[in-house]
Amino acid sequence: METQGEGGHPYIPRDLKLPDYVPVFLSQLTILSVYGISSLLVVSFMWILSGRFPKTSKIDRWLMCWWIFTGLTHIILEGYFVFSPEFYKEKTHFYLAEVWKEYSKGDSRYAGRDSCVVTVEGITSVLEGPACLLAVFAIATKKPYRYTLQLAISLGQLYGTFVYFITSYLEGDNFAASMYYYYAYYITANAFWIVIPTIIIIYCWKKISAALQVQELKKTKLR
């Protein structure tokens, strides 16, 4: 079990007030394994399922895997955080509370309920989460709006991650219990939501521009 600071909790800053804080019960390995294995199951399921859709490219199948993974993360993990302001008091060893107690070692603004973090997580879980599931459906059924939707969600994820990092920087960037948690949780975990949305934005932007270019050329020819 974790060591307690003077505030009765392991987080930084030490003077963060968290009355009735109950320490993390599960080990880091257990918490990460549950998330890792469930994600792997979800992604495997989607990879197999997507293979049964006619004429679905490998890129589209990978995209469907990403959207189901990130969508469920937004809705379940982040959704729990948004609507559970007192997760740090949770005594029942409920897995989702354990996740946020553990993650707060990388960024105590979660336990401290920073309004900017809650806002970004709120938009992410309530709007973007369901939109990710819609993206899976849109890709599977080849809806004409599928690129626009993926572009819109990815832009939202990128905007949210920017706000998340910049506000921390402006407030002194001192919310991690140690350099280990800073890099492992705060930097590494969030880096995925910078890199992958950026790649998807470029991909969808090109797809959309190509379609519009074809339309423009046709119009020009008709004149």
Add this chain to the structure above:
Amino acid sequence: METQGEGGHPYIPRDLKLPDYVPVFLSQLTILSVYGISSLLVVSFMWILSGRFPKTSKIDRWLMCWWIFTGLTHIILEGYFVFSPEFYKEKTHFYLAEVWKEYSKGDSRYAGRDSCVVTVEGITSVLEGPACLLAVFAIATKKPYRYTLQLAISLGQLYGTFVYFITSYLEGDNFAASMYYYYAYYITANAFWIVIPTIIIIYCWKKISAALQVQELKKTKLR
């Protein structure tokens, strides 16, 4: 000249610390007139200029007017705020400092340099501002990416305004000097950046989907 509260400034909350605060010098009418008249000049200039571009629809001409107006607002007004943390100490009656001293009556988080407000304004002025000017160019020259760009900026504006309103709500929604300033500045001024981006998102979404639908149909026919 404005009345001073106990903190030596006219803002709410009263205990907001603003050492060396210098009161607003210009009248509300002057501040609003300068912004209103400059905006009108910019929009008129763009309306006339856009009329000289061949085959530019009325909708595109209005869009160009919007993008030049909102782009310059982001770069000049909001850009000044982002890079002038001590604007409330400004003694020279510099117009841009006067704007933010006045606007802070509707939302004191500006004078108080709330990190969430600074972050959103930073993204808006540094990334979205120049992107708005690029949108004017893209519409004028009918670039294939013009709808995607307008959609992306509008989504960013909408996300920013959401973060702006939700964080205030979560922190008690008590940053306006009076109900008058609350509705005139905080609500009314920002409502434009909810309504107009929403309309543009719907417009561009439809344009992009239509082009993609045509492409899909062509592909299906070719099979």
